[in-house]
Amino acid sequence: MGWVTDFAPSTAELNACIDCGLCLPVCPTYRATGDESASPRGRIAAMRAVDRRLVEVDDRFADVMGLCLQCRACEVACPSLVQFGRLMEGARAEVAAQLPDWRTIATRTVFGRAIASRSAVVLLSWVVGAVQRMHLAAALPGAAGKTAALRTIPLPVPTTAGHEWLPDGEPIGTVGFLAGCVMDQWYSDVHTAVIQVLRTAGYRVVSPRHQTCCGALAAHEGAAYDAARMAAQNVEAFEGYDLIVVDSAGCSAHMKGYGHWTEGGADLASRVVDANEFVASLIAAGLLPRLAGETPIAIQDPCHLRHAQRIVEEPREILRAAGFEPIETDPAGMCCGAAGAYQLDHPEMSEFLGMKKAVQIEATGIDIVASANPGCEMQLRTYLDDGIVVTHPIELYWDAISRG
């Protein structure tokens, strides 16, 4: 049968792979298993076999695609510039379309519909916030560790979309700001820090009311038509903004790829900046201060910052400007195993990678870690010792400059 959706990998995209194998050593699932079918090259071979109608999209194909973390480390190593993240999103869309099951329906309901609805996310956040305050999760077997991975959600839950913030003086410009889905309520301190830093630099910050979730989780989980719908809504919502600032690495990476998802998406993508790159550029331009200090801080690179966007130095620069000395924990930048719904689908691999990351961080002896992605933060909080704080680099920067 071959492919059936509009999002399938194309023959030309698949043929870009020259089978050199340079991506194998950087792939976490290949390193963990030693299995070619758990490598980027093996996954591309399976996609090619479907493209050439040699095999069907079956359960084995679904398993081979499902074990991929979509970390995109393979893209950095690839001399042939294979767009592996795009290929994998297409393959996942095919699995969802050709092998519909309870998981497909659940995925579509949660990542394709519910998180695109602000009222549904607000309602969920109220429930989680109330559960956190009543300490109910501690009574549920196995739930305590998972809920400890979350920050305490403020009640009443805040919402960013539909608001604007002005600097103290005449604005030097206006930026659009992505509220996101759970980021808006579950990581509201990060939003507050980024908005206040942008105000301090002299920007007016506007978070348009009619925006929605960026669609990254839907795209990664195969709910491709929902991801395309969300991208189209955001293209409309952010019309007219020269810059769109996004403070979750997974969201900024996905929005920079909107050209694949909807008409007008490439134009929006060209206006998206990750908050780390934007704030680092404002510090470099002298629009934001640098503070003295060399307090050691461990740093963890989210895959969608380091691999998908090649943003490595900028969060370190922000931390230095906040008076910290970043200490490397994993120069290879291996995935922490969070990867959206991966923790639920592949708990053993996710735990293996999460524990490995925790050991690397704990080996530094430092009790504060900077990470710029909510999924990574949750994963680190799950596996790190209780005394270790995980926070966003721009939260630390805002805390430092607001205290002077």
Ligand code: SF4
């Ligand atoms: S995206 Fe990550 S897990 Fe998937 S094949 Fe590439 S390196 Fe391996």
Ligand code: SF4
């Ligand atoms: S590095 Fe690129 S070209 Fe080489 S096997 Fe991996 S995906 Fe294919």
